[in-house]
Amino acid sequence: MCGMPQQPPVRSTPASRPARPDASMSLLTNVMDHSLDDGYAEAAARRKSQGEEGGLPKTLRAKLGLAGGLVLAALVVTVGAAQARVAAPVVAKERQELLDRIDRETETADKLEGSVDKLRDDVSARQRAALRQSGGSGPADLVGILSGATAVHGPGVKLVVNDAKEATTGGDGNPRTTSGFSDTGRVRDRDMQRVVNGLWAAGAEAVSINGQRLTALSAIRAAGDAILVDNKPLVPPYTVLAVGDGKKFSSRFQDGADGLYLHALEESYGIRADISVASDLRLPAAPSVIVRTAQPSTEKGTS
Template structure:
């Protein structure tokens, strides 16, 4: 008798009643797209709590404005508190400057009075000794006394367009970045030319020149006895006006100044004046002095044996 194959029992669950409606079942089980769930999970992990980006930006901007307003308000309050202190310090500084300026003016006035007193005493003493005229001449030539009389007025000024130059360079160099500016060497030649032409006394912008005066440069500024001058440079010279003017313009230094005018546009003008006034030089100092007597005899030393 043939054997029958064993009958296997199946534990397969019974089919669902809606198995034939799988599409509708999928729609019901997954009503939202999986992307929405992923986006919500990312926002929750980042701590955004689902807040829109524009709203977060507005809130950040508002917070920044509030902070800036707070800083400005605190700064204004501090400035308002410090303003009286700063104003008081400024007033005190201005008062101190005014006091020091007044003190300097008073000292300068005292110096002028003492200088005039010394000059008067010197003239009186020299009159008694018979040397008054010679001393007055020495004072004029040395710049120790004020001078007034006929002379010339020479004005030297920078060119209007100081960068414009000619084909030649009367200064003998080409290293000047601005050839239309008046240089210290130019004023040196002008002053030396006036002395050579017969000037008895010379001043530049009210600064009296003496045998010890120096005309130098400090950058673009011209210094006369360490005092800065600004253009235009007004040179006053006492002497025979017409003769002094003619001699200077025909001299080598006068022709040099004319060349500067032609080549670089430096402005110059010279005029004959009936009277010019030159102040005394403030830097004249008597370094050595010896009394002069009619019976002065050379000194001899007694030897010992």
């Protein structure tokens, strides 16, 4: 029987992958995909991990910066030293000129002060001579002593007042801490005022502090931490000389209110005070006694 020829079965084949367009350029593709050699890539990664930027390690850059800073500082110091060496002779010269000027002015002031003292002594001598001629020398001498215009000497007391060895700082409401001083162990102007007033009250005929004669117009004041007598600064210890009636005078002062005040300063604040009786004290005349008013005396035998 003739039949139709038998066809072999058709086997299905899997779909093949599409070909790459650049399949024929495999060499160029490999070069583009791997343009950087693996060794170079490794080196770049290593440098990055070690902190290398811009071709220099950070530590090296820090060292270079420090070295540059040190060089700059050395340059500044060198320039400053050179300028100081140049200016040093000028400064020394100006300082010496200032010292010489101070010495000259001090010498001139001393000469003028000596001239004033001589003129004052001459005026006082002429006044006494004129009073002797008119028969009024005694009262005039007494007035000169009491006013401080005449130097005096005689028995009296010597009182030395000094700051405490170890002063304490105030601030607890004590009245001694409210006058501008922070050190309660220092002698104040009002302390010296009370001492002097107590000496006058005890019968002093003349008083001086550190060689400065006191008069009825004298003022004891404070300027900062300094004590001024007639605007002249004094430094401790304060030596007070008072002409009076010896031992009785000393007792009257120490037993009085101002003597007890001074004793309280010794006990409470450590202020040092030493009083002694002297047989002969010499007090200078006050340098600034000025006759403000004068009135002629009435002649004897006139109505």
